Amino acid sequence: MRNLAFIAALLIGLRPALAQDAGDIEVDVELVLAADVSRSMSPSELEIQRRGYAEAITSNEVLATIGNGMIGRIAVTFMEWAGNDLQTVVVPWTLIDSAEDARAIADTLTSEFHGNMRRTSISGALTEAARLFEDNGFHGLRRIIDVSGDGPNNSGGPVVPARDAVLARGIVINGLPLMTMDGFSFRWGIEDLDAYYLNCVIGGPGAFMIPVYDWSEFAEAVRRKLVLEIAGLPVAPGAVGARLRRANGYDCMVGEKIWQRNRQIWMDP
Template sequence: MSTSPLLSRRLVLGSALAAPLILRTGAARAQEPVDVELVLAVDVSRSVDEVEQELQFNGYAAAFRDPKLLEGIAGGPLGQIAVTMFTWSDWHIQEMMVPWMKIDGPAAGERFAAAVDAAPRRTWLYTSISGAMDYAANLFGRGYEGTRKVVDISGDGVNNSGRPVADARADALEKGIVLNGLAVLDRTPTPWAAGLPPLDDYYRTEVIGGPGAFLMVAEGFDAFETAVKRKIIREIASAPPPGPLVERAFA
């Protein structure tokens, strides 16, 4: 049976109008629900030497092999989170170390830890916390949809590159992102730190923000692994209990 020209045009038009709806529905289905989307942002500026950088990477790898952390993930409403990790330094230098991964048990935790172990170790110059915030804020919604969106910023210095931290922080908070901090109090004196505010005070007042935001302070790089484990366990809690604004970890 032949189709009239008018009917043909209507069929084509109907198909064209329906296409965007189909594409949007497909895109929505691609976002897998998780309890938390967690971005790990790791400082690799010049104040972090090779030994200290290795302690940082080892700390993150050990955290995702830790049974307590994996139990915390399993205890969430969905029993799974999504995590990605990048390093940062100058305002224009951010390098993806581990792409988004779903963590839903020991095997997935080991895969993430192994990826951290295998990630390249590189050191750059300046410290752009604002650049790290901007980069992290654009990583969400890539395959996962979390009940909460959290950025975990670890570092051992104040912002000295890129736009003001206050501006980047405000933009991230406007997007509903929680900014937590992990300040590492480096016991090795550095000439460029003279006259700067205490790092823990700086992170508390200038960096962290959002509902339930908190600061973990590692008393030296040797305390980094302990600090990371405690911090991530608190971050992935499905209903984070009220806790101190500032916690401290010791080696």
């Protein structure tokens, strides 16, 4: 298994060895879990999200995948995000090479739950997530940002330039678009959020996404996603939705346009 993971990592692109600083701990993956806590997320959904990540990261499947890596350990940080300047690190960079390490992260995630915040800035989240890799004390064969969210970018800079700047640093971006619809989503969201993530958010060697259509699926989707990310193996066809293809001319400014439209409605007498 370790040989398979090593070969797969070579195929999808390893981080250059020269980038390592003396004293950094070597890991298979440096992983930023970036979770949306914008106002469209209800308090119960925020709790489901935290508990889903906690359940996934302590699952036997994820722990076995970590142990089967070439090095056998990963580094993880958990960041919540909303508007352009609203990002909070909930779990600082933590080494996982045992079930106890994973349980400590889960305990932190579920010890308390905070409220949501205004706006949705995927661009801000990606930029801040990329910054978290700097001088974090770890050197991973791969660096991945795993971003989940229930709506398109509508705050801060456009998402595509932010994404491209992250990809230029050799960081892979995977996605977990939350396709759960409610009253807030009908006003501020889009029906094809999976296509938006495919065309505007994810990128890099082996990048993929797993849409979530119901909150009951969330923990399982995160578990599956973590296994694929940590193993570094090719993603099976259909993981991004069999009907989806990258589309030329997809409007990656759709979120900003929805914000302006709704704002104008509110401002009109």
